[in-house]
Each structure stands twice: as structure tokens, then as C-alpha cells.
Amino acid sequence: MKKFLFLNPIVFLMFFLLFGCFGLKKSPEDFLIIQNKGSDTLVNLAQVWAENYGRINSKVAISVSGGGSGTGIAALINNQVDIANSSRSIKEEESKKAEQNSGKKVTEYVVALDALSVFVHPSNPLQGLSRTELACIFGSEGNCDNWSQIRNTVVPGCKNNKIIRVSRMSNSGTYQYFLERVIGKKKDMRLGSMDLNGSKESIDLVQNTPCAIGYTGMGYINDHIKALCVTWDEGGPCIPPTLENAMNKTYPITRELFMYTLGEAEGEVKKYLEWIKGIDATKLVIKMGYIPSPAYWSIEDVNRLKAQTQGQKL
Amino acid sequence: MMGKVIEEEKRQLSDYIKHYRPKQILRDRIMESIIFLGGLSAVIFTIGIFLFVIKEAWPFLSSRFSLMEFLTNIEWYPVSNVSVRYGAKALFVGTAAVTIGSMVLAIPVGIGTAIFISEFCGPKFKEVAKILIELLASIPSVVWGFIAVMVMNPFIINVLHEPVGLNVFNASIILALMSIPMIVSIGEDALRSVPDTYREAAESLGATRLEVVIRVIIPAAKNGLIAAILLGVGRAVGETMAVLMATGHSVAIPDSIFSPVRTLTATVAAEMGEAPKGSEHYQTLFTIGLSLLLITFSINFISDILLRKSWKRK
Structure with missing residues (x-):
């Protein structure tokens, strides 16, 4: 009897874990994975974006990896990723190659400045x-x-x-x-x-x-x-x-940080890129020490957002 | 009558052997083999670690590696757009500098404390001191690192007016504090293992307590004390986190005790994360690991021999 009592909570816990895991596991059908790879400069920001986006859109998981801008663009040319991160603009021969391989033009998004x-x-x-x-x-x-x-x-x-x-x-x-x-x-x-x-x-x-x-x-x-x-x-x-x-790019040690897709972004990828332009993602840009892209934000907006994000947690 | 009693005892004994001995023997066998496996695993792990480190470092050791460059060139450029260079001289010098610096402080204090605790102080104080010293040994190295950055760094800049607060001096003090507990506890063991007859003989010849210690106890415990010091040296050479934070992490030959340096251990810790597995950089870091292993192994080996000698006397 004593032995049984001792075992009981353990058995209970094991069962709980076993079924708990089954319960958590999602089938792949209702779960889309966006592959995102490239620049190490951008990787921290991309990770924070991915985490926060996962919280508001549970149907999408964004897998972010670094490796460098060249790695990301090479993966895009081979159609292995949905979004390539790069801290330099794509070279002409690279975008030509990508077009030859996939028949789609590479689209460029300036997501932040560094x-x-x-x-x-x-x-x-x-x-x-x-x-x-x-x-x-x-x-x-x-x-x-x-x-x-x-x-x-x-x-x-x-x-x-x-x-x-x-x-x-x-x-x-x-x-x-x-x-x-x-x-x-x-x-x-x-x-x-x-x-x-x-x-x-x-x-x-x-x-x-x-x-x-x-x-x-x-x-x-x-x-x-x-x-x-x-x-x-x-x-x-x-x-x-x-x-x-x-x-306005008069400061000389400034560069643009890009995301590239094959063709115009569609579906969930498009939604994600739209979200990156939005206010929540821009607050994260400021928090992480980058500068929002002037393509979407004016200086006044950014100053206002900066004041708001002060002291806020990520 | 007598014979009957003996018969009865014999019967009981053989019953006992029949019923209980097999179980006992089995239990003994099991325990024995568990302990044997434990002992064996220590040997296997040691050899395994050696082989693993050599295996990971081997492609570099057998191709590009030149002992001359590794030991005499200070140019440590594991990542470079010009050409990669693996000169580890500055790293060896850095490790030597903080080790020597810390031992200059730790040896007199550590051995002095060991002598005081073992020979001079009363039993009550002895207990308290031993507990406190053991407490000092249990402080995690990252906490020492914090003390280096938060307390020592401003102190060196504001009070000593040196240009950098993170330097050989800072790391030496931190490392000395970390190795003193080890020197004290092993040193004290060595002093205690000197038989009391030595003390009594010396005192009966009219020696004062100081003379007893200097002329009799220290010479008798010499090997054990040297082993304590060597183990402290081993600790200082192998320490990573605290020196990573306290040395200033700068690849340079120090020109004074207030120059920042970089140690072998800190280099491996800081760069392992960025080096792609299997790359030349990765193999070089394993080569550094192998040199560290050889240094600490030989130190421990020597101190082991000395300790054995001091025990034999007892």
C-alpha cells in the first residue's frame, strides 16, 4: 500500500505529460511555417519580430536563422526560404539568377535602418x-x-x-x-x-x-x-x-536593412511584411536599437513612438 | 550435553549460510561492480575528453598549424577580410600574466591562513574560519565577474587613476580570491598531517611556536603545501567566466599590470559560439583547448605526485 502511494503521483505525472504532449501537438495543416534566413545584423530584430508575430497570429510560425546576408540571398535564389534578410542590397547578378530559377522578380522591402x-x-x-x-x-x-x-x-x-x-x-x-x-x-x-x-x-x-x-x-x-x-x-x-x-541618410554610417521575397509577397508572407511596416513592429525596431524605415515613417512619428516605448518591455 | 549444543549451533550456522549468505554475496557483488563502474567511468571520461579534443583539433593541427606561429605571433585574426592569422602568443602571455599576478597575492595569503588555522588559532575560531573560507569557495565565478566589473573597475579608475579598470590587476585580485580557499583547505590538510610527535619533539628541545612552524612543520609539510599552490595555479589557469569579465578582453602583450589582456580560456568561451562547427576557426579553438588541457593536466599531475609523497610520510 505504501509503495503504491509513493508511485501514484509519478504515474499521474507521466500520464499527464504524455497526454499533455498529444494535446499540444498541432497537425501541420493548420500551421504555416515561414522560412526567414540571412543577415546576422538583422537576425536579432527578425527573431523579436517573429516571436511577437507568433503571439498575435497563432497559425503562422516564423523560423528565423542567421548565417549572413549572402547565405540568405543564396537560399532565396534556390527557393529554400520565403524571406531573405540582408544588410546590403541584392546584386544584379543575384537577382537575375533568382529570376531565371523561379521566373519571378525579386521584391525588395526596406524594413529598418542601421x-x-x-x-x-x-x-x-x-x-x-x-x-x-x-x-x-x-x-x-x-x-x-x-x-x-x-x-x-x-x-x-x-x-x-x-x-x-x-x-x-x-x-x-x-x-x-x-x-x-x-x-x-x-x-x-x-x-x-x-x-x-x-x-x-x-x-x-x-x-x-x-x-x-x-x-x-x-x-x-x-x-x-x-x-x-x-x-x-x-x-x-x-x-x-x-x-x-x-x-534622411545624411549621417554617413547608416545603411538600409532589407528583406527580399521572390515575386510580390502573397498570403501569410504578405501579411507578415505588412505587419512589419506597422506600429507594433516599429516599436520593436526602436527598442532593439535600430531605426525605422523612412519609407513608412516620418521623423515626428518615430520620435513619438520612441517616447512611448521608453521603459516598456519587449 | 555439550555435543548437543555444538550440534545445534552448527545447524543454526548452516541454516544462516543457506538462507542469508547467497543474498549477501549477491548484494556485495552488485555493489562492487557499481563502484567499479564508477571508478572505470572516471578513467574513460578523462581519456574520452582527451581524444575528443584532439580529434576536433586534428584537421588544423595536421595541416595549417605551425607551432612557431601559434606561440610566437601575436596576430590573432580568426575572422578577417584580409587573411586569417592564428597567433596565440598574446593569449598565452595573458593567461600567464593573470596567473602569476593572482599567485603573487594568493600564495602568501593562502599559505599564511592555512598555517594560522592549523597551528595558531583556537578551536572555536578555527571552525568559524573554515566555514567562511569554504563559503568563499562556493561563490560562482560569474558573481566574481560582476564584482570585477561593478566594484573593482570603478575603484581602479577613480581611486588609482588608471586609464582602464578591466586589466591584469583586476583579474589577478579576483582570481586570487577564487584560489585562496583551495590553497587554504589543501594546505591546512597538509599541515595537519604532520604528526604531533614532530611538534612535541621540537617543543621539548625549547623551540618557540614560531620556530616549530618555520623549522619543523613547514619543511615536513613542504610537498603538500606545494601541491596546494599548484592546484591554486591550475584553478587560475582554467578559470573562464570571471577572467572573461575582468581582463578587458584585449589581444595585446601587457606593458604594465594595468593593461587589459585576453586569456586562452576567455577566447575559447567568447568565440566558440561564432565559429561554425568544423571550420578552421573552430579547430583552432580546440587547439587552444588542447593546450589548456595539457597545461592543467601537467600541473595536476605534478601536484598529485607531491601529495602522494606527503601522504606516504604519514
Whole structure:
């Protein structure tokens, strides 16, 4: 009798789990899977979108994977995915190939913008840096180790006036984009930077370190650090990283993030892409530190949404 | 009369053997084989891990790998648009720097505490101290990492006025605190295993307590103390999470104790996620893992031999 009593809850639990699983399992007919693959820069945002979309539309599951923009577009050409994510626009030969394979034209959707901001400690007197100065600080061919090499800057509270470079791990999309856009496509970052794991970490480090300089997605910038304006061409204007400048693309370290489909999107895929243009998805864009696409949103709208999303959970 | 009693006892004994011995023997056999399997599995796992790491690293070891590049080049570019380079010199130097730094702090404190607990303090204090030290050992390494980032980092910048707070110094202190409990508890065991006759003999010759410790106890427990130190070194070399957070994660040869570095363990932990399985980068990380395994294995091996020697004396 004692033994039986002991076994009972376990048996009950096993049965419960067994039947519970049967109950949860859905048949494939009433369940559509959208395959979404590509850019690692976009993958975090795409995942958050997919999760949130799953909550409002239980008939669709969106499977998101990274691997890089090229991987995503290659999969689209082979018709293995419904949506390809890319942080660069599709090349002409790629879209031709896709048309040959499927007979459909590739459709492009600009889903968000990605802008990087260069930032320093608030005590740093610099207001802006030029592209050459950035390459001198971060690039493997540069030799700027001391703030005095940048227009004789003296940073108060910074011992020896040494430049502390705060970078990211090489798997980060932010790192890759910064490297390719600012330093050059066939270049390397200089070793000896502090390679951190996340945007939040680099901000935390720079706000505590007077000597430091870092870069991050514009959405992460806060009041405890100083974002610098960037001069792209020698003698050109120094453009501050504001939402306006990013959305009208005058800020030089801005790029568009794309989603591609074969032909015009149809059915559930179309619904999903429509939802991405909508207000809920755009709030997520802002939350994740990206910038909404100017094709669908005005600067005023975005500022209003930004105020709304402050302090909200994802 | 007597014979009858003996007959009766004999009968009882043979009954006992008939009824109970087979069960006991069986139980003993089962227990024995379970324990044997347990012991065997430890050996199998150790060999299995070695073989697995070698297997994963082998394609790189047998093709591109050059020991010269690996040990003497500081250029660690596992991902690059120019050319990938796997020079791990800076990583080896980083590991050595934090290990030496932590041991400079941990050895005097750890051995000193062990001597105090074993030879000088009263029984009540001894109990409390041992419990507290064991508590120190149970703090998870990620919590130490938090202390490094949140407490030590601002302290080093604001009080010591160094440019970076995450550096060799920071990591050394954290690692020292992590390895002290190990050094204390093993060191104390070694001191306690010195027979009391040694102490009594020394005291009867008129030695003071300090003389007893320095001239008699420490020389007698020498091997055990060295083993305690070596195990602390092993802990410092193998520690990952705390050093990942405390060192600043920067591929550079440190020029002072306040320079950020990167260790072998932190590199594997930070880059394993991004390296596609089976790629050259992945194999290189396994090569680093293999070097770590060899380092800690030889340290443990030496300390094991020393510990055995010190036990034999007892």
C-alpha cells in the first residue's frame, strides 16, 4: 500500500505529460511555417519580430536563422526560404539568377535602418571625428594610440592621455559594418582593443572610462556618454548622429536593412511584411536599437513612438 | 550435553549460510561492480575528453598549424577580410600574466591562513574560519565577474587613476580570491598531517611556536603545501567566466599590470559560439583547448605526485 502511494503521483505525472504532449501537438495543416534566413545584423530584430508575430497570429510560425546576408540571398535564389534578410542590397547578378530559377522578380522591402554612433566619455573635449581619424584609431594601418595625436586633444581625467579602444567581438554585425564602412572592405581592425560582447557593455565601459572611445547602434546612446559627429569627406560638414540625419541618410554610417521575397509577397508572407511596416513592429525596431524605415515613417512619428516605448518591455 | 549444543549451533550456522549468505554475496557483488563502474567511468571520461579534443583539433593541427606561429605571433585574426592569422602568443602571455599576478597575492595569503588555522588559532575560531573560507569557495565565478566589473573597475579608475579598470590587476585580485580557499583547505590538510610527535619533539628541545612552524612543520609539510599552490595555479589557469569579465578582453602583450589582456580560456568561451562547427576557426579553438588541457593536466599531475609523497610520510 505504501509503495503504491509513493508511485501514484509519478504515474499521474507521466500520464499527464504524455497526454499533455498529444494535446499540444498541432497537425501541420493548420500551421504555416515561414522560412526567414540571412543577415546576422538583422537576425536579432527578425527573431523579436517573429516571436511577437507568433503571439498575435497563432497559425503562422516564423523560423528565423542567421548565417549572413549572402547565405540568405543564396537560399532565396534556390527557393529554400520565403524571406531573405540582408544588410546590403541584392546584386544584379543575384537577382537575375533568382529570376531565371523561379521566373519571378525579386521584391525588395526596406524594413529598418542601421546607424552606428561613435561615442566617448562626457569629459572628452572632442565634438567630432573624421573618417581618417577613426581609421587611424581603429584600423590595423593606423597608429593613433594617444589622444594628443587627434588635433592635440587632452582628455581630463585620462592618465597618459592614452586612447582606450572599445570594440566588439568579430562575430558582431556592428563590428563587421563598422570595419567595412569606416576602415575599409579589405582591412582589419587593430589588435589591442577591448573586444566586448554587447552594445550595452561597451556603453557601460565607456561611461566609466574617461580615456575610452567606442561605437554602437544609435539606439543605445544615452546621456552618460557623448556621441560624436562624423566628418566623412575631408573638409565636409561634421554630421551628428541624430534620428533625423539617419532617416534622411545624411549621417554617413547608416545603411538600409532589407528583406527580399521572390515575386510580390502573397498570403501569410504578405501579411507578415505588412505587419512589419506597422506600429507594433516599429516599436520593436526602436527598442532593439535600430531605426525605422523612412519609407513608412516620418521623423515626428518615430520620435513619438520612441517616447512611448521608453521603459516598456519587449 | 555439550555435543548437543555444538550440534545445534552448527545447524543454526548452516541454516544462516543457506538462507542469508547467497543474498549477501549477491548484494556485495552488485555493489562492487557499481563502484567499479564508477571508478572505470572516471578513467574513460578523462581519456574520452582527451581524444575528443584532439580529434576536433586534428584537421588544423595536421595541416595549417605551425607551432612557431601559434606561440610566437601575436596576430590573432580568426575572422578577417584580409587573411586569417592564428597567433596565440598574446593569449598565452595573458593567461600567464593573470596567473602569476593572482599567485603573487594568493600564495602568501593562502599559505599564511592555512598555517594560522592549523597551528595558531583556537578551536572555536578555527571552525568559524573554515566555514567562511569554504563559503568563499562556493561563490560562482560569474558573481566574481560582476564584482570585477561593478566594484573593482570603478575603484581602479577613480581611486588609482588608471586609464582602464578591466586589466591584469583586476583579474589577478579576483582570481586570487577564487584560489585562496583551495590553497587554504589543501594546505591546512597538509599541515595537519604532520604528526604531533614532530611538534612535541621540537617543543621539548625549547623551540618557540614560531620556530616549530618555520623549522619543523613547514619543511615536513613542504610537498603538500606545494601541491596546494599548484592546484591554486591550475584553478587560475582554467578559470573562464570571471577572467572573461575582468581582463578587458584585449589581444595585446601587457606593458604594465594595468593593461587589459585576453586569456586562452576567455577566447575559447567568447568565440566558440561564432565559429561554425568544423571550420578552421573552430579547430583552432580546440587547439587552444588542447593546450589548456595539457597545461592543467601537467600541473595536476605534478601536484598529485607531491601529495602522494606527503601522504606516504604519514
